Amino acid sequence: MFNxxxxxxxxxxxxxxYLDHISIDCVVFGFHEGQxxxxxxxxxxxxxxxxxxxxxxxxxxxxxxxxxxxxxxxGLDEIFLQQFRVxxxxxxxxxxxxxxxxxxxxxENWFSMRFLTIGYxxxxxxxxxxxxxxxxxxxxxxxxxxxxxxxxxxxAQIIKSALDTxxxxxxxxxxxxxxxxxxxxxxxxQKLYETILDKKxxxxxxxxxxxxFGILNRSEQPRKGGAHKAPYLYSFDxxxxxxxxxxGLKGGW
Amino acid sequence: MFNxxxxxxxxxxxxxxYLDHISIDCVVFGFHEGQxxxxxxxxxxxxxxxxxxxxxxxxxxxxxxxxxxxxxxxGLDEIFLQQFRVxxxxxxxxxxxxxxxxxxxxxENWFSMRFLTIGYxxxxxxxxxxxxxxxxxxxxxxxxxxxxxxxxxxxAQIIKSALDTxxxxxxxxxxxxxxxxxxxxxxxxQKLYETILDKKxxxxxxxxxxxxFGILNRSEQPRKGGAHKAPYLYSFDxxxxxxxxxxGLKGGW
DNA sequence: AAGCTTGGTGTATTTTGAACACAATAGTAT
DNA sequence: ATACTATTGTGTTCAAAATACACCAAGCTT
Numbered sequence: 001m002f003n004x005x006x007x008x009x010x011x012x013x014x015x016x017x018y019l020d021h022i023s024i025d026c027v028v029f030g031f032h033e034g035q036x037x038x039x040x041x042x043x044x045x046x047x048x049x050x051x052x053x054x055x056x057x058x059x060x061x062x063x064x065x066x067x068x069x070x071x072x073x074x075g076l077d078e079i080f081l082q083q084f085r086v087x088x089x090x091x092x093x094x095x096x097x098x099x100x101x102x103x104x105x106x107x108e109n110w111f112s113m114r115f116l117t118i119g120y121x122x123x124x125x126x127x128x129x130x131x132x133x134x135x136x137x138x139x140x141x142x143x144x145x146x147x148x149x150x151x152x153x154x155x156a157q158i159i160k161s162a163l164d165t166x167x168x169x170x171x172x173x174x175x176x177x178x179x180x181x182x183x184x185x186x187x188x189x190q191k192l193y194e195t196i197l198d199k200k201x202x203x204x205x206x207x208x209x210x211x212x213f214g215i216l217n218r219s220e221q222p223r224k225g226g227a228h229k230a231p232y233l234y235s236f237d238x239x240x241x242x243x244x245x246x247x248g249l250k251g252g253w
Numbered sequence: 254m255f256n257x258x259x260x261x262x263x264x265x266x267x268x269x270x271y272l273d274h275i276s277i278d279c280v281v282f283g284f285h286e287g288q289x290x291x292x293x294x295x296x297x298x299x300x301x302x303x304x305x306x307x308x309x310x311x312x313x314x315x316x317x318x319x320x321x322x323x324x325x326x327x328g329l330d331e332i333f334l335q336q337f338r339v340x341x342x343x344x345x346x347x348x349x350x351x352x353x354x355x356x357x358x359x360x361e362n363w364f365s366m367r368f369l370t371i372g373y374x375x376x377x378x379x380x381x382x383x384x385x386x387x388x389x390x391x392x393x394x395x396x397x398x399x400x401x402x403x404x405x406x407x408x409a410q411i412i413k414s415a416l417d418t419x420x421x422x423x424x425x426x427x428x429x430x431x432x433x434x435x436x437x438x439x440x441x442x443q444k445l446y447e448t449i450l451d452k453k454x455x456x457x458x459x460x461x462x463x464x465x466f467g468i469l470n471r472s473e474q475p476r477k478g479g480a481h482k483a484p485y486l487y488s489f490d491x492x493x494x495x496x497x498x499x500x501g502l503k504g505g506w
Numbered sequence: 507a508a509g510c511t512t513g514g515t516g517t518a519t520t521t522t523g524a525a526c527a528c529a530a531t532a533g534t535a536t
Numbered sequence: 537a538t539a540c541t542a543t544t545g546t547g548t549t550c551a552a553a554a555t556a557c558a559c560c561a562a563g564c565t566t
Contacts, residue, residue, distance in 0.1 A: 021273055207545080208523095227542075
C-alpha cells in the first residue's frame, strides 16, 4: 500500500502516461516439477497477492502493453500471450477505492476510478523466468495452482477463467512449446497435459496421438543418467507447430 | 456525421454518463433464407456502415451495457451474447478523430479520445428482431455475410474475428437455439450449420450426430403444406441444451 | 399411376480412440 | 554375473465413431 506522498507521485505519473479506466492483468503459467504454476506478487507488509498487471500507455497498443508488463516481471521477450476476457464489474476494484479514498480527492486519485481489466494469459518456460517484483510488492514468485495464496480483488476468478480457457485451447491447439524446455521426454510432456487437464492419460495412446500431430522431432540421443531405461528426447518442430496453431488440430465438423 | 451543435450536445452527455476510452461493438448474427446475416447501421448521407455499438455507463457492468445496446437496436431482451475480444489499436478510430478535430478542442471532444472497443457477438432469431437505427444512422438492416457493405474503422475485421470465434465454438458447444425459430426441420438446422461452416454436410450423418447430442425434441406432427414429403418438426430441449453448453459436446482429451 | 423431389432410416466400410500385452533398457540388489 | 525392478518404446485388439452409400416413404406434378 502507498503512503500519501507515494500516492500523489504515482497518480501524477499515471494520469499523464496511462489510459484511464483500463488495466491489464496477466496470468503467467509455468510448469515445474510436475506442477502447473502461476506467477503472483505479494504486497509489502500485507497478506495480499496480485497478478502481474499494469496500465496501457496513452499511445500503446494493448498487446504491447501486456508484453511490456510481462517483460518487467519475467525478463522475457516474445512470450506466448493471449487475451482471453475483459473483467468489467463496476465494483471489482472497490477495495482499492476504499483503501485510498481518504488520501486524495477523487479527481486526483487514480485509484478512485473504475477499472476494466483485460485478462491475458501467458505460457512461459519456467526456467527462463526471472521473477521480479515491482515497486509495491516485496516478492514475485511462483505459486502452485493447487495451493494459491489469497489473491485480492477478482484475481482468483481471473486465474480460474484463464485456466478454463487454457483447457479449452488444448482441444484445438498444440501447447507446450512455450511451457517446456527445448528438449524434453515424452513422459515429461505427458505430465504437462495431465497437469493442465487434471487427469491421467494413457501413456501409449498419448504418445501415438501427440506424434500424430507431427509437431515433434526426436533426437538421436536418449537422455542418459537417470535410473531405468533412457527415454528419447524430443523437441518441437517449430514450423509445423506454428502451422498447427493456425490450422487447428482437428476440426469438429 | 454530427454538425457542430449536435457534437457539443453529444459530447456533454457522453462525458457525464459514459466511461472514457471504452466502447462496445456488437456483431449480431441472424439466419434467414439460408443465409447468415449481420446487423449493420448505415450513417445518414454517407456510404458508411458501422456495427451496432455504444458506450458503457459509469456504473454499469459491461455485459449490461452490451445488452442495453442490443435491446435498443433489436428490441430483444435475453440475447445470447458473448464477449470475444478487445480491439485496442491506438489508431483504430483515427478517422473519427480527424472527422471532428476541427469542431471542438480535444479536451471537450469525445471523439478525439482513443477508444478500446470490446467485441461482443450475439446470436438471435432473425424473425424476432426489430432493427432500429440510432440517432446518426438512417437505417439498421441485415446484410449477407457474403455481401457486406463498406464497414468503417476496424469493423470489418471485428466481424471476421466474430465469425472465426463462432466457427470455433461450433466444435464444442451446441448452437442454434438462439438462431432458429422455435420449431424447425432437420434440413433447416443443417443449412444453418452449413452456412456457418461454409461447407456441405452429409444429410444422414448430420442427423445422426445432432440427434446424438440429445438436445432436440421431435414433434408429433410433421410440417404439412410444402411440396414433397412432410418433414418432422424439432425444437430444442432447453434443459439438455443448457447442460450441453456448460459441459461441452465432446472433450478432446 | 408413373415420376420427381425431398425426407427418414439402415448398413457396410473406414477411421479413430481406448484398453491392454509385451519387449527393451538402465540401474539396483544379491 | 544374475535376477529384479522401474520405466520407456512398440504393437495388437476391440469398441466406438465418422463416412459413404443404398433404400424406402411421402407428397406433389403430370
